[in-house]
Amino acid sequence: MKAYIRGIGQISPQQTFAGDFLDNVVEYNTNMLFCIDPVYKEFINPLQLRRMSRTLRMGVTAAKICLLDSGIEMPDAVITGTGFGCIEDTEKFLLAMINNNEQQLTPTAFMQSTHNTISGQVAIMLKCKEYNSTYVNRGFSFETALLDSMMLIEEGNAHKVLLGGFDENSINLHVTTERLGHWKKEKINSLQLLENKTAGTISGEGATFFMLTDKEDENNYALLKGLSTLYKPESEVQVEQHVADFLKRNNLSASDIDLVVYGLNGDVRTDGVYYHLRDKLFAETAGAYFKHLCGDYYTSSAFALWLSANVIKKQDVPEVVRLGKAPLGAVKNILIVNHYRDINYSFMLVSQC
């Protein structure tokens, strides 16, 4: 299976919406990151905008930027992945139910709280009546959407797929998951995420859309050559073996990889597997990481794919994502290794076209 990345649009805690490739990195002194908003009125009709929640604005705008970037006006399919969907709208109508004693409920928050609101809104906006699907599989949400997209392209059922991954942060969500020990107790500088050797990470959010196609084109960012997932591995050795097998299936070995993008999030309880892979398979290979820029969330691997596709196209690895000092030449093959809370492991292979 393979697919070309033709266009990208991303709203994130960095200024990624305006074509900025980490030229002006924003650092945070908090363990809770939120996206930097573009001027949404420039992308969405004000009449529609007023009813949209924050995540809906983020998602629809990222999709629009992606469409503009790709030069493709009408996709053959819209596929998204999200862990929590439109969580703020869900919170809003649940709170209204409690506060109003289950009476006098307004429809807007309820109808927009569903996970497929964004893919639906994008389809309405484009008048796209083709295949439309949203996957909600926790830490595999984006990966499942990506898998579906690649299968559609592989089987010839679609030639242009608009693929998105999105999740939003909220104070309620952060506080609730903080009780479960997800986040660092201390407030830290986001750019020093890996230096705090403590439990937990920083929460984040983002909306990233890709236009995948089956056509070679000089404007393509990169070629997505492979995707693999692994659920709850029993050991670091199992992960190592899985990576080796994944590379082998794609006729590659560890030495063919020019850059490994690790999902390191600064949590001492779960970062060990990345260092294990680095020591055992990629000791001589340059590394990069990204969660200090966007925080951790179910679909953060979409941020990693945005980063990798841009690195391949621009042949530039921004200093802020570099891990270690391994020499780096031309970047032809990138391996993304990410896991969400040591449960959902995913591996993506991104190559030069």
Add this chain to the structure above:
Amino acid sequence: MDALIAKLKTQIIEQLNLEGVSPEDISPDDSLFGEGLGLDSIDALELIVLLEKNYGLKIENPAEGKKIFATIRSIAEYITAHGKA
């Protein structure tokens, strides 16, 4: 009546999240739906809830609703007529 109209304008702007619209922008006799303020059927549901929640008035007859929600003034008159303002 004028005080009620002013209050309704603020409540509607807040409830319907009419960004960039101020009470002065809405005339009490402007159509709320169609060419006036451009509200739609979802907004109508929001207005029904607004009336019930803030004024204790239930609108159960759709035909009646069309007349009541024609303008801000017609809403104010309905509230006044039913004595719950």
